[in-house]
Amino acid sequence: MSVDNEVSEKYLSEYGELVIKIGVNLQPDQLLVINSPITCAPLARAIAEAGYRAGAHDVTMLYSDELFSRTRFMLGRPDIFSEFPQWRREMLLTQAKSGAAFVSISAGDPEIFKSVEPDRLQMANMAAAAALEEYRERLMNNENSWCIVSAPTLSWAKKVFPGMDDKAAMDELWRAILSAVRVQGDGGAASRWQQHTDFLAKAAKWLNDNAFTELRYRNGLGTDLSVGLPKGHIWAGGAEENISHPGRFFVANMPTEEVYTAPDRGRVNGIVFAAKPLVYEGNLIEGFSLTFKDGRVTDFRADKGENILKELLETDEGSARLGEVALVPYDSPISNSGILFYNTLFDENAACHLAFGRAYPTCLTGGPELSVEERIAHGINNSIVHEDFMIGTADLSIDGVREDGSVVPVFRQGNFVDFS
Numbered sequence: 373m374s375v376d377n378e379v380s381e382k383y384l385s386e387y388g389e390l391v392i393k394i395g396v397n398l399q400p401d402q403l404l405v406i407n408s409p410i411t412c413a414p415l416a417r418a419i420a421e422a423g424y425r426a427g428a429h430d431v432t433m434l435y436s437d438e439l440f441s442r443t444r445f446m447l448g449r450p451d452i453f454s455e456f457p458q459w460r461r462e463m464l465l466t467q468a469k470s471g472a473a474f475v476s477i478s479a480g481d482p483e484i485f486k487s488v489e490p491d492r493l494q495m496a497n498m499a500a501a502a503a504l505e506e507y508r509e510r511l512m513n514n515e516n517s518w519c520i521v522s523a524p525t526l527s528w529a530k531k532v533f534p535g536m537d538d539k540a541a542m543d544e545l546w547r548a549i550l551s552a553v554r555v556q557g558d559g560g561a562a563s564r565w566q567q568h569t570d571f572l573a574k575a576a577k578w579l580n581d582n583a584f585t586e587l588r589y590r591n592g593l594g595t596d597l598s599v600g601l602p603k604g605h606i607w608a609g610g611a612e613e614n615i616s617h618p619g620r621f622f623v624a625n626m627p628t629e630e631v632y633t634a635p636d637r638g639r640v641n642g643i644v645f646a647a648k649p650l651v652y653e654g655n656l657i658e659g660f661s662l663t664f665k666d667g668r669v670t671d672f673r674a675d676k677g678e679n680i681l682k683e684l685l686e687t688d689e690g691s692a693r694l695g696e697v698a699l700v701p702y703d704s705p706i707s708n709s710g711i712l713f714y715n716t717l718f719d720e721n722a723a724c725h726l727a728f729g730r731a732y733p734t735c736l737t738g739g740p741e742l743s744v745e746e747r748i749a750h751g752i753n754n755s756i757v758h759e760d761f762m763i764g765t766a767d768l769s770i771d772g773v774r775e776d777g778s779v780v781p782v783f784r785q786g787n788f789v790d791f792s
Contacts, residue, residue: 383550383557387521388418390553390561390626392426395519396473397614397622400427403472405464410435412477415523419475432467438480438654445488445496453495456503464507471616474511474518481527482714485654490683493653498687501756512758513733513740514615517622522549522717531714552627552706552718569610569623575699576631578791579607582780584772586639587697589724591768593645597664599697599726600639602751604737607633615740627706629721632698634735636751638667640694644726648712648719648762655680656714660761667693684728690755696727696735702766702786716760723764724783729755 392398404423408416413435420431445453468474485493501508511518529541536544550556554564589597609631611621641664649658659675669692674681685692700723706713707722731752733739739747744754770783781789 380546383546383555384414384418385422386557386559386561387415387550387553387555388420388422390555390565391419391475391519391521392422394562394565395521395623395626396475396517397620398423398426398428398473398517399620401429402427403467403470404428404431404475405434405467405472406431406475406477407434407436408477409479409525410437411525412479412523415521416477419521432472438484442484442488442654445485445492448492450492450495453492454499456499458503461503461507464504468507468510468516472516473622474516476518476520477523478520478715478717479522479525479528481525481654482531482651483654483656484527486656488654490655490680493655494683494687497653498756505756512730514612515740516616517614517620518624519622519626520624520717521553521626522715524549528715532711548709548711548713549718551709552721554627565623572610572628572631575788575791576607576609579631579633579699579772579782582772582774584780584782585775586773587782588771588773588779589642589644589763589768590770591645591763591765593647593765594661595642595644595763595765595768597642597644598640599694600636600751601633601697602636602736604750605633606735606737607631608732608735612734615734625717625721627718627721629704629706630698630700630725632696632732632735634731634739634752635694635697635726636667637690637693637695637731637748637753638751640664640667644763646761646763647723647765649714650677650681650759650761651714651716652677652680652684652759657681657684664694669693684757684759687729687757688755690753691729691757693728693753693755694726695729695731695753695755695758696725696760698725698727698760699770699783699788700724700764701788702764702768707764719762720760723762724768724770725760725762725764727758727760729753729757729759 524545529545533541587599614620645661657677663671766786772780
């Protein structure tokens with residue numbers, strides 16, 4: 373399924389249409405901004421073409437180059453990493469305030485920055501987070517429609533399929549990605565996505581109706597974790613509502629298999645073991661576990677990348693606390709593929725996961741209207757980071773505790789109980 377042949381043009385076209393119609397639900401005369409690695413230009417162009425056909429006012433294409441970024445991190449003066457281009461901040465914020473829709477293509481070498489000093493990566497991450505605080509707040513509040521998708525790069529494909537030649541690895545990763553986003557080349561992807569988001573909405577409604585105050589996790593890896601849920605928390609999943617345009621829905625991640633909410637930042641206790649590696653800032657963190665007390669990580673271990681994990685947890689006061697709890701059936705298409713993608717967009721949708729750092733304000737009743745301080749008072753975490761890590765396994769059990777103390781099974785053997 374190479375991007376060079378006629379069949380792939382059909383798939384790329386359907387993929388682009390899916391992103392525009394369902395992903396960001398682009399409206400006539402709306403601006404579209406696409407962030408893409410230069411190696412993913414074929415998909416970026418297909419999305420742009422679909423955008424223009426849908427009546428976009430205009431499309432802004434922002435390309436990135438991970439090889440140049442590595443060169444800059446390796447050879448640049450140390451002081452430049454605490455800087456962020458003012459023009460880029462102003463451009464993104466201006467476009468966001470004008471109501472633009474944002475598409476980001478997440479793809480690249482999972483270990484591109486493994487030789488870079490962690491301090492440089494952390495400085496650059498903190499500079500970008502500070503400069504883009506208002507922009508990111510708008511997206512996390514769903515004031516703008518946004519969607520993250522993916523396409524193969526050669527370095528990534530070779531990491532996922534190391535025994536294949538270049539073309540075979542690229543073709544296999546294309547097949548896996550298109551399968552995950554339900555693109556079959558028959559023009560029916562949008563209909564399949566509607567059915568899928570309907571199921572996720574049903575799962576979220578069941579969780580909201582139960583109004584659990586706590587979730588309890590157990591599995592054979594040794595996970596024994598209690599996650600408190602704040603009063604007024606909201607489970608979401610599938611399609612999100614753009615709060616600037618009530619009734620207009622978009623899908624923030626393609627693929628997505630999760631329903632998620634915000635945990636209580638002060639009520640997480642116990643130990644949790646990661647089920648898959650975490651790719652963070654071009655580095656792999658593998659075989660890690662975390663111990664929580666009163667919401668904060670008090671101890672951690674990692675077989676690989678422990679120093680990177682330490683940098684992540686020490687980013688700011690909120691980075692060692694949780695900002696998201698997400699439920700994903702183990703019997704899901706990505707999990708059943710048996711592929712370790714080394715890309716959070718896919719791996720988080722193969723397993724239940726948690727996230728360090730900032731919570732989505734939309735996961736609390738009235739959250740978008742509250743100040744950061746008010747959200748924290750309600751138990752909602754804040755940080756400049758938001759990093760998902762996977763904890764789901766085939767034997768994972770989750771119980772929900774209601775306000776009256778009754779316990780309700782939520783997951784058994786890695787999957788939802790029957791809530792129909």
